Amino acid sequence: MKLIPDDFQKEINLRISNIRKKLSDQSVEAVLIGSSPNIYYTSGRFFRGYTLIPLTGDPLWFVIKPTDFSQQPSVDYIRKPEQIPDILREKGYPLPSKIALEFDDLSYSDICRLEKVFPESLFYNGSAILRQVREVKTPWEIEQMKEDGNHQVKVYSKVSDCYKPGMTDLELQIEIERELRLEGALGVLRVSGNLMEINMGSVISGDNADNSGPYEFTMTGSGVHPSLPVGADNHRILPGHTVMVDMNGTFNGYQTDMTRVWSLGTISPLAMKAHNCSIKILRILEKKAVPGIPVSELYNTALSIVKEEELEPYFMGHNNKVGFIGHGVGIQLNEAPVVNARSKELLEENMTIALEPKFVIPHTGAVGVENTYRVTASGLENLTIFPEDIRSLDL
């Protein structure tokens, strides 16, 4: 395994310092981390084991696997979490009396086991703390996401070439998956929540856009099998239909989320109008979304534009609607904040959010644009710059 370079150690120190601020705000003495996204966030690589971040003193990495992890002085190899208290005593660390664990990310069995490791301690929800810290990205993280955006854009520029006449939505998706993988996509898309399952994204064509699924994705599609009812349903792409490409951009542990629409033949004026409305919403939100603005205001602004243009029946679904137009993006596809009417959060500089005002037009399909943005002092910086008009598959 590669050792962590010095400049990356500074990056980790910055993250740990941000985590400590939140721990301190909540009078928690330490957080013990074991989920893959948070292990990666706090160490820069994924291992099986635990990261312990105390309020004071060096953070400790307890590594179960791999066993040739690194020669860092702060790594302790363990077989099981029950060894942690003895190691802390040996190192002169106090056993934390108030400790945060990842209640939302680890199983009930895992948390109960960890609680027994610290029988004298009180426990707090560390998932919430990590979620809050991770929603504001460091400059290093934003560079990663820009790199993802660049790769993703390169693949989107090949979508028309992937299409061959007579293809189904699924066949087109498979060729895009291949291009993503050849461009370096890791092939696994980390999502938050154990009920979110998807492979590398979705290609949704025609009326499949309005099928209702179990997952919290926009325009989920029905998939090809009841065990995994999400995405392309393997029907032939037909003239007059749109093809919404919402394929994932995970190239380096981070990701960008981006949607563009292609079409076959001429599509309805209503679909064109709705697509242009999506672009209009993005242009307005790009200026409006500055630090301090309530996240809910982004949603409400979008909705009022949609109502003005009398497109509400199609907004974020037709028969099956979702109640959000965006979400945080980073190590996981669906991070905080959720951009909906109920959000109590305020935008902060260097949050990264995907905005996806979309419409479902019956007998045509889904339209709309999704970009991943960074919140700056003067508005949104687009990390996924690519033409936004509906592009033709058959030209």
Add this chain to the structure above:
Amino acid sequence: MKLIPDDFQKEINLRISNIRKKLSDQSVEAVLIGSSPNIYYTSGRFFRGYTLIPLTGDPLWFVIKPTDFSQQPSVDYIRKPEQIPDILREKGYPLPSKIALEFDDLSYSDICRLEKVFPESLFYNGSAILRQVREVKTPWEIEQMKEDGNHQVKVYSKVSDCYKPGMTDLELQIEIERELRLEGALGVLRVSGNLMEINMGSVISGDNADNSGPYEFTMTGSGVHPSLPVGADNHRILPGHTVMVDMNGTFNGYQTDMTRVWSLGTISPLAMKAHNCSIKILRILEKKAVPGIPVSELYNTALSIVKEEELEPYFMGHNNKVGFIGHGVGIQLNEAPVVNARSKELLEENMTIALEPKFVIPHTGAVGVENTYRVTASGLENLTIFPEDIRSLDL
């Protein structure tokens, strides 16, 4: 959504009856299920919500999403689990005083929330119950897995055609992924445990076979990025090296697990000897593995053959070894039982297990064969029939 056909309803009834036997054995009155593999197992499709299986009375499906789920009389649409007790009272069901929840499959937060829904109840680990029931397959499930095996074999017959001179392991894997998807692979591989992450399997070449990773896979490889240290590491496939293809066969909610080895040029006599030893182990275990035999005996038999042939230094890894030679397979890739020395389980008829006695030969790579089998009264039935010799990529 498709309604459940009558003959499939019989299948679901059989599974529910098997679950009830285990509930009754443990004096539990009901199990409430919310994880995707167990929702699929108990309903034949995936939805967001809960299945309640009481010891007596019809099972109930509480569906949050999709909202157009079906017209089955036993489906109740809910917004949140807190509505469940009122619905039970309305239907004349007693509130279970002893209820099993999926402690290993749902998050701590999810389980704590469900425990509050039933404030008077005692709670048991439903994950263990479902794991036990699911390890013995019904005839219908075995048919699904045979179908998976047939698809997987078709794709493996194209591996040599996928190879082009100069390719890296990752490039070869990408072409195999595409063939799997075109053959109908769903693209998501359900694994058990929140620390298991992989896309559609792995292609491991040369010394990447001996890299140690955080995951509980055999021959995990180091991957191409520290955020996801698993699988192909994108090095050029070299003459004298083996290429181990362990790509997934999920086509219908079930799956088969299968490994075959290809090579470039001539590989070492030691690697050939070890590969033949793997095949010998499988032939012996295929006869030995009958209902009633301890699972651990399969492991111990394999190990004694390996020792006889003086191949122990290479068995299941060289510098980094794993302690199992097989595992249950079904809806999830890694089901019960685990075939290791510590197993206390006995084989039962219609268990489905993948056996993968593998070796890592320094400077050559991984060798060995993996098949998915059904346990029958007279031994193992192979669900993944395909030539087992090392095949050449360059012929």
